[in-house]
Amino acid sequence: MPLWIVICGLGLTQIIGWGTTYYMLGALSQDIALSTGWSGTLIFGAFSGALLLSGLISRWAGRLIDTVGGRRVMMAGSLCAAAGLAVIGLFPHPVTYVAGWLLLGLAMRFATYDAAFASLTQIVGQGARRAISYLTLFGGLASTVFWPVSHYLALGIGWADTLLVYAALNLFVCLPIHWAVLQAAGGDRPAESVAMAPAAHLAGGERLKAIVLFATAIALNGLVFSAISAHSVPLFQGLGFRGDEAVFMAALIGPAQVASRLGEIMMGRRLSPMQLGLIAFGLLPVAVGMFALMGFSWPAAILFAVLYGASNGLVTIAKGAVPLMLFGTKGYGEVLGVISAPNLILNAAAPLLFALLLGMVSPQVSLLVAGAAAIASTLFMLWLARLHPQKA
Secondary structure (H helix, E strand, C coil), X not given: CCHHHHHHHHHHHHHHHHHHCCCHHHHHHHHHHHHHCCCHHHHHHHHHHHHHHHHHCHHHHHHHHHHHCHHHHHHXXXXXXXXXXXXXXXXXXXXXHHHHHHHHHHHHHHHCHHHHHHHXXXXXXXXXXXXXXXXXXXXXXXXXXXXXXXXXXXXXXXXXXXXXXXXXXXXXXXXXXXXXXXXXXXXXXXXXCHHHCCCCCCCHHHHHHHHHHHHHHXXXXXXXXXXXXXXXXXXXXXXXXXXXXHHHHHHCHXXXXXXXXXXXXXXXXXXXXXXXXXXXXXXXXXXXXXXXXXXXXXXXXXXXXXXXXXXXXXXXXXXXXXXXXXXXXXXHHHHHHHHHHHHHHHHHHHHHHHHHHHHHCCHHHHHHHHHHHHHHHHHHHHHHHHHCHHHC
16 A cells, blocks of 8 residues: 555544544533533543543553554554543433543553554655655644534534544544554564664663663653643643634644644755754753743743744654664654653653642743653753764
8 A cells, every 4th residue: 555545544533533532622621511410620630530440451452562563452452542532421420420531541652653653654665754754744733623613513512422423533544544544554574673673773781771761751742741731721821812812822832833833844854863852852941941931922922922832742752763763663652652652651640740739839830840840851862872973
């Protein structure tokens, strides 16, 4: 099957997969609370539990992709998404709500970026970076598409029936696409033994150290992004901006992600994956630093939102490209699983931790604390690049 069809098919499933799981609650949480009377702790706690579950099973899920192939795992992810959404939509009760989100936690690990990156690598091999870049371009549209779709569907048919529509999308759109376009994603081939891996790929102690450094950089970066994203509007309001101004600046983040990925597609051939990673991670502390140095002003806020979104857009590509360069295709799914596990676990805790921080100190200080974590993330990436200068 032509690669462009595979990428377009997976791209559509990524928009639906992210939009109906990770981004769905951002648009529907208030409707759920008003309709059921449930507390925010329950509504968002179940979501955090889903992210935590994704992190705990991350390595196992990656190994499963390597063993049975991305096609089967991503099909299972579509089924889990459909089941979780249907359980919540059909049986709105606190117990079934939590159970449904746990199924969505499986779906987010089985059917979103990490699984898709590993599947593309099984199809394309060592040259999968470009395919990964194109795929992230699709995924970056998920929130842009599904936040308004969720809002207007909930107005028209209610949040529960909206989830049933989303279950149908996963069952009747994503599942058949995964079956059709991932026929070549059948797991590691016997010929791809470690003995035959190129000498340039890391092994032994060097491999372990590189995985730890990159996983730490990803986790710290994800901690900052998840914390600020969950509180972007109240954070901007706390810095003195009006509600409509805060919403406008938060809305800039998504387009900046897509724009940065477009830039990488057009000019990324000039950069090695390691150089891309240094730029991606480095943009986040620059964004926070410029915001602070310019006195948290209106122009500074716009610059912050654009750089912040661009950083996340490029980090997503680097997350797939750097391990491929350092470790090769053999066991790539498990490597991504190991790298993603701390990130997913911290993502589950980040919104609560940042909320506690905002309750203890001012928004300005909270943002500077986040900036310190972003600097640490960049330093770990720099450490990795210094250990392997031939890759930069």
